Amino acid sequence: MTKPTFRILIVGGGYVGMNTALRLQRLLAPDLRAGRITITVVDADSYMTYQPFLPEAAAGALEPRHVVVPLRRVLPHCEILNGWVLGIDAARRRVDFRPHWGPGRELGYDLLVLAPGSVSRILPIPGLAEQGIGFKTLEEAIHLRNQVLGQLDLAASTTDPAVRRRALTFVFVGAGFAGVEALAELEDMARDACRYIPGVEPSDMHWVLVEATDRVLPEVGPEMGRWTVEQLKERGIDVRLSTRLTSAVEGRIKLDDGTAFEASTLVWTAGVKPHPMVRGSDLPMDERGRIKVTPFLNVVGRSDVFSAGDCAAVPDLTRPGEFCAPNAQHAVRQARRLARNVAALVRGATPRPYRHAYAGSVASLGLHKGVAQVYGVKLRGPLAWFLHRSYHLTRVPTLNRKVRVVVDWTLALFFSRDIISLGALAHPRQEFEFAARRQIERREAEKRKETAAAGVAAER
Template sequence: MTTPPRILIVGGGYVGMYTALRLQRRLRRGEARVTVVDADSYMTYQPFLPEAAAGNVEPRHVVVPLRKVLKSCEILNGWVVGIDPQARTVEMRPHQGPPRILGYDLLVLAPGSVSRTLPIPGLAECGIGFKTVEEAIHLRNHVLAQLDLAASTTDAAIREKALTFVFVGAGFAGVEALAELEDMARDACRHYPSIRPGDMRWVLVEATGRILPEVGPEMGRWTVEQLRSRGIDVRLGVRLKSAEDGHIVLDDGDAFDAATLVWTAGVKPHPLVRASGLPLDDKGRVKATAELLVEGYPTVFTAGDSAAVPDLTRPGELTSPNAQHAVRQARTLADNVLATLRGAELRPYRHAYAGSVASLGLHQGVAQIYGVKLRGPLAWFMHRTYHLSRVPTLNRKVRVLIDWTLALFFRRDITSLGALAHPRQEFEFAARPDLGKSG
């Protein structure tokens, strides 16, 4: 090992940040140095993305700046594009400049996941993902911009297309994003005299026969009933065939135009995992032991969405790729990294899944916790209470709580800042008059 040994953490998400935070607290002075590499300089608390998109929470309050939290760690921003476990090095490419080769003594591989897309015509051009805070902000601005357009045009076809919103995928991300945004748009209609809530069309497309499988069949059916009672068109057992130029074609024979297509149909391991040369399972995840070591590599640890971790509470199965497991795996992983440094025995990861909670808009939710089924306002309260307790740092907890408190006294802001997506456009028109003439 080098002196002091370097612990290199690839990924600044749940596993990466929480592992680094625990190591920062428990390492002795000079015992090791910790380096975290991620494309972003912040960690995103993804369960709050639907509330950020709906305007219930300020988007900056759902992200945690890594440099502020991990003060004793080295933070490098860029992409890891290669791993050599024999030489104990990784290749990192900063956002600008030449690549760097980083050596390590112990590696924590936790790059997380990316959206799992399908080769559907038009999806790449028209679809909007929902995994990052940037996508949540963009989606909020986009939905409000469609209301602005519908209220301003005299073309019936353009208006109908603008007021049609399609979400593909009925897991937590899809259901919560749709429910929160539909709630926001319904509330915003009071400021658009020419738009009634019934003028909008919200469609949820799910390839399987159920939604929110994590909360159980009974709660899933209740959620479908709730969404349909709000006028949301829930299509089960239906797939998206194409979306070219915003023309949505479903495999049940229906076709219509929509200006909004949100893709939340699952995730897959980060592409770095496949390029790592480490052993993978049939789903492309790194094979891990119960101690969160990569199989056959005693100096490489892994956890989270990109890892196939045995579930010791259900022999023969693997842990689900969710935040609940990722946060708890990070604790075990950090302790095992320390044990490796100190020559102590590693301990296996074991955690029985506690259950799931989901928000369906203001004052509505669904949950199943330790077998107890909840729905309505109580489930919504449990959703907020649980995630407030889990969002990292006291600073963010207080800020989120303040956002919710202010929402009790003031209505949501419905300003569309669509220009954020192209912030230099106005200046370019001013600097190049010929652009204006050509328009």
């Protein structure tokens, strides 16, 4: 009698999901080729985004397509399904899957890897949902690039001082890696773009960083955080620490220190929370909505479900009683250990716990500017910026993407940044709809003329 196929289902195609599948392809290659095991990856997108490179993609230092990895290309031995997981029934080993279009279906599994990641943590601030944008996806990065350059074009074209001030005011809420790096890279790009836009000077722009705590980039330590604040202020960036956003209704920004002003751009990077998908499961969760897992990365009480990354509360064995931080450094390493433990479970071997001492952090503050703290060594300026690029180059998946990133950086040494705003990308049918609307209006006008002419003829 033929032994049934062992089905591995991976929910999420980000750091953990893709890297787990990538390693399982190698570890279980003979079983995959023989059909004894199948691996299915479910994600809303058909690619994995390397988020540390999003600021450089937004600033034009990297081609946006080079910071994403196509899942079907790097996972040729896996089945890739694009859509949404609406519910997880771990007791029945079933997942409710819905593609982007058409009827949904249930997916069965023998072993589940749950790694949907996180989403932006939105607070109930008036106007935030209508005016703000996050900085977690490639689409958001491209939009912000077009938004900033488009507002510079508007400022150069308008004669209204109020419109100009609003267009040249950019607000970033949240001073973690995403907020600081995005602001620094985009401000650097905008400053460079001003050279080609007559009538707009760098001093005309108003960049504001709002942070509820009293420090920025806590991962690099207090000293490097203070140095970062000094560097941002030297560039004319308005840094507001211990300050909260209270309202953003119709683009009017109000802070709890009493300040109020108009802004065309509001970027929200004030934290993340586990993907809401995990709440649609019967798995154990902690008070922060994260899935409870053991040091072996299997879900507490279940040997057939694994989880890691932003959506999981992974015990930090190097700091007893604490949990691993939700960052790329841990996610990539957790994926490797998770894949090895899954392979061990399939083959009847002994799994091993995840243990990794945090090595430190690096951050880019624009071209040739950076800050870092690695194994206790503090770096800043061009050396930290070079370390940031070097580290992430080694971590971006596939040789294909590494080469493309290096080529982009090399070309940037000889050519200036591209400052074209492609704002129409957000509304690609606008021109077509305008032409169609004008055609309908002409036809209606012709009909009215014919009706009027017929009425005149009848009167005669």
